Amino acid sequence: MSENVLHIDHLTMRFGGVVAVNDLSMDINKGEIVALIGPNGAGKTTAFNMVTGVYQPTEGHITLLGQDITGRRPDEITKLGIARTFQNIRLFSSMTVFENVLTAHHLRRTSNFLTATFRLNAAEERRMRQETEALLKEVGLYELRDEMATSLPYGKQRLLEIARALATKPSVLLLDEPAAGMNPQETEELGEFIKQIKDKFQLTVFLIEHHMNLVMGISDRIYVIDFGKQIAEGTPFEVQNNPAVIAAYLGVEEEEGQAEEEVEQR
Amino acid sequence: MSNNLQKKKIDSATILSAVIVLAVYALVFLAEQTLPATSMLFTVLKKGATYALVAVSMNLLNGFTGLFSLGQAGFMLIGAYVYGIFTIPVMSRMDVYQYYNGGLVQFTLPVFVAMLLAGLAAAFFAFLIGLPVLRLKSDYLAIATLGFAEIIRALFQWDKLGPITNGSNMLRLFPTFNDFNIRGADGQVTVYLSTLMPLLISGVCIGVIILLINSTFGRALRAMKDDEIAAEAMGIRLASHKRLAFCISSFFAGVGGAMLAMYQNTVQAKSFTTAMTYEILLIVVIGGLGSVTGSCISSFLFVACSEWWLRFLDQKQVLGGFEVPLLRNGFRLVVFSIIIMIVVLFFRQGIMGTKELPDLIRGWQGRGKRQAKGVRSK
Numbered sequence: 001m002s003e004n005v006l007h008i009d010h011l012t013m014r015f016g017g018v019v020a021v022n023d024l025s026m027d028i029n030k031g032e033i034v035a036l037i038g039p040n041g042a043g044k045t046t047a048f049n050m051v052t053g054v055y056q057p058t059e060g061h062i063t064l065l066g067q068d069i070t071g072r073r074p075d076e077i078t079k080l081g082i083a084r085t086f087q088n089i090r091l092f093s094s095m096t097v098f099e100n101v102l103t104a105h106h107l108r109r110t111s112n113f114l115t116a117t118f119r120l121n122a123a124e125e126r127r128m129r130q131e132t133e134a135l136l137k138e139v140g141l142y143e144l145r146d147e148m149a150t151s152l153p154y155g156k157q158r159l160l161e162i163a164r165a166l167a168t169k170p171s172v173l174l175l176d177e178p179a180a181g182m183n184p185q186e187t188e189e190l191g192e193f194i195k196q197i198k199d200k201f202q203l204t205v206f207l208i209e210h211h212m213n214l215v216m217g218i219s220d221r222i223y224v225i226d227f228g229k230q231i232a233e234g235t236p237f238e239v240q241n242n243p244a245v246i247a248a249y250l251g252v253e254e255e256e257g258q259a260e261e262e263v264e265q266r
Numbered sequence: 267m268s269n270n271l272q273k274k275k276i277d278s279a280t281i282l283s284a285v286i287v288l289a290v291y292a293l294v295f296l297a298e299q300t301l302p303a304t305s306m307l308f309t310v311l312k313k314g315a316t317y318a319l320v321a322v323s324m325n326l327l328n329g330f331t332g333l334f335s336l337g338q339a340g341f342m343l344i345g346a347y348v349y350g351i352f353t354i355p356v357m358s359r360m361d362v363y364q365y366y367n368g369g370l371v372q373f374t375l376p377v378f379v380a381m382l383l384a385g386l387a388a389a390f391f392a393f394l395i396g397l398p399v400l401r402l403k404s405d406y407l408a409i410a411t412l413g414f415a416e417i418i419r420a421l422f423q424w425d426k427l428g429p430i431t432n433g434s435n436m437l438r439l440f441p442t443f444n445d446f447n448i449r450g451a452d453g454q455v456t457v458y459l460s461t462l463m464p465l466l467i468s469g470v471c472i473g474v475i476i477l478l479i480n481s482t483f484g485r486a487l488r489a490m491k492d493d494e495i496a497a498e499a500m501g502i503r504l505a506s507h508k509r510l511a512f513c514i515s516s517f518f519a520g521v522g523g524a525m526l527a528m529y530q531n532t533v534q535a536k537s538f539t540t541a542m543t544y545e546i547l548l549i550v551v552i553g554g555l556g557s558v559t560g561s562c563i564s565s566f567l568f569v570a571c572s573e574w575w576l577r578f579l580d581q582k583q584v585l586g587g588f589e590v591p592l593l594r595n596g597f598r599l600v601v602f603s604i605i606i607m608i609v610v611l612f613f614r615q616g617i618m619g620t621k622e623l624p625d626l627i628r629g630w631q632g633r634g635k636r637q638a639k640g641v642r643s644k
Contacts, residue, residue: 052499078501090496092489094556094620103485107501113510116481117474125482168501 003030005204006051006082006172011060013046013228020046022228024060028172033198033205035219037212037239039248043228044208045087048176051206052084053077065171079107083170085161087177087208091149097160098145101132104167132167138200139163139193155186159193166201173197175207179214187211191218216240224248279624279631286623287469294465298458306574308461312443313573314566315468316525321549321561322472323518328547329555329620330479331511332491334408336543337395340415341516343538344391345384345523347422350437350533351430352380358439363432370429377441381467381524388520389513391418396512400505412540422535436534443528464525471518476558478514487511552609554616559623564616576601 008026012019021043028034036044049055051062053074061070069077092100105128111121119125136142139159144152149160158178165173175194179187191214198205209215215222216236224232224239226248232239239245294311301307320338327333352375354362363369375383399410421427423434431437446463450456478484486507489497498504527533549568553560579598583590609616621629 054495054499073503074498075501075503078499084499086496086499090493090499092492092496094488094492095485099485102482103489103497103502104500106482106486106489109482111482113478113481113483113514116483117478119477119481121482128482164500 004028005030005065006206007063008047008051009061009063011047011050011062012058013043013050013055014058019228021050021057021225024225024228024230026223026230026233028204028206030204031198031202032220033194033207033218035215035222036206036208036225037210037215037222038225038231042225044225045176046228047225048084048174048208051077052082052174075107078168078170081169081171082174083165083168083172084174085158085165085176085178087180089154089157089161091157091160091164093148093150095149096146097141097149097152098132098136100149100160100164101135101167102128104164105131107168135163135167139166139197154181155190158182158190162193162197166197170203172204172206175205175209177208177210179209179211182211184213187214188217190214194218279627282627283623291462291465291469295462298461303455303458303460310566310570310574311461312464312529314569315464316522316529317546317549317569318562318565319468319471319525320519320522320546321553321565322475322558323515323522324546325550325553325555325558325561326475326479326487326518327511327515328550329557330484330491331487331508333400333508333511334404335411335512335515336408336540336547337392337411337415337516338519338546339538339540339542340411340418341388341392341519342523342526342542343415343418343422343535344388345520346527346533346538347431347437347523347535348384348387348520349380349524349527350440352383353377353440354437355439362437362439363429365435366428366432369432377445381521384524385517385520388523389517392513392516393509396509400508400512412543415538415540415543419535419538431535434534434536436532437527438532440527442531464529467521467525471521472558472562475514475518479558483507483510548606552606552613552616554618554620556620557616557618557622559621559626560616560618563618571605572598572602 004027006026006028008024008028011021011024013021024043024047026034026036036047038044046055050057053069053072053076056071061068063069064077064080064082067080069080069082072080092103095103109116109121109124111124115121116125133142133145136145139162141156141160141163144156149157152160158181162173162175162178178194179190182190194205194207195218197203207215207219219236221234222232222236222239223230224242224245231244231248232242234242298308320342324335324338327335351369351371352373355374356372359372360368395411395414399407399414402410422431424431425433427433443460443464446459447455448457448459479487486497486502489500489502490504490507494504523538530537545568549564550561552568553562553564576598579593579601580595581593583593
């Protein structure tokens, strides 16, 4: 049960003089749902971008299933089994729902451009389409398959991003604020959905989220960072009662005004 | 159930499109046998076919992959020269390479082999240039490719390369479109194919591009155009896919260059100017970035306007004893520019937007069904 899947070892990211992530270490085990939380600008997305290869960490190492993936290209890391969604939705806007998911099958191709152009990969293409259909049925977007991706309502677009990420057949799924912009009911459904797909696709889920109800409801463990540094780690119950976390979120005296603003935003 | 219905609809629209294209070919064949060979129609069709191929190849980069490249004239030049160099009959080489002792190349390749070689040479150059240049984005890529085209143009006129490229002198006496005509024993043309063949060559090449666009690689290219970061996160390796698109686009630009050589009967490096690239860019924009059908239609319209329909503007016209003012040599270009400005200002999507012929037919079918339903409900 506690097989280590993703190991983050003393990760640091500096942009010039700014230290966005400072000496972050995490361990994510197989089948877990782990959340990374922290106030705005704490360095959560930067940490995600290092894990997915968008940024090269200044220091530290990232290990996926025992393999060092530090500094690899994003497409290589996706091939190795880490898929992600984006905080600001990044769907392929000129494509339909179906094509968006179909495109994500491209990385598991065995054809080259010549065999693909002259349709010598018909069997593979058919398999890609069947898998896309099955996946869309699985996530409940099948009825919308011929709609343009960007014409979907916001919540469905988030769902489609998750479906697209699943199509790359990941072992770890990274969700960057999946509930952003969702109403409470949608958020609750999303939580159920994440648990479902985790079991169905045997995933390990690593998410960033601001909706505390969602985070506390589905996470096995939570890491809290502030100003790039880890300030707490533990079960939802432990984290909720951690004085450092409360201070970071609610602020200590001199930061009170700012903290209130942040609470309102949530 | 609904899925099956839809598949049927897609099939009928695609089949109808194929029938339309075949009908056009049949019409051209008939016209060529009946109309005099000197008709402007054929000039337009030949040059239009050439430009259509180059425009579609440019659209593959600019419209489908989102790489803004302006090197098309350079790759056409490479294609045209490779074709010319390898197809001039050995006995004519002394005449063509008169300043270079007959030149270095002393053999002749079949026309289609030379065309393929023209494409491969252009693709090879694209590969080399792509290594440094494809790291650049948007405008910078455009400037770099534009610069490359200029360098190539200068290089091919270089005296030291004369034994191969004939320096700044033109290449000529190679097989042209007219050599596709089938002649009887007496030298008289029995079957005219000089217009149909370029249309066929162009059609086959464009067909291959369409197949590529609709393959899994085509989807990857479109994904990169839509959102590079998301595409990379979905496991699409940006560098290799950009290089692929660049090389394939250049391959077909090279083949297009060979066709242009056949159309013009001569090749001279100085005619492959930046203006030629702009003409093709214009065709792509007028047709619609991201529409193969649009590029084809607008190529023929563009060539027809510039070579045929607007020619009268260049000559003095007298209507009922009144001499129309302004009409003089060069006025055609003024009118032409105005038309282009109007298109770019008010029809930014181009003729077709991102739609293709089957999409249009599907639209008409849909409208027909809706009307039929309306009638029934009444």
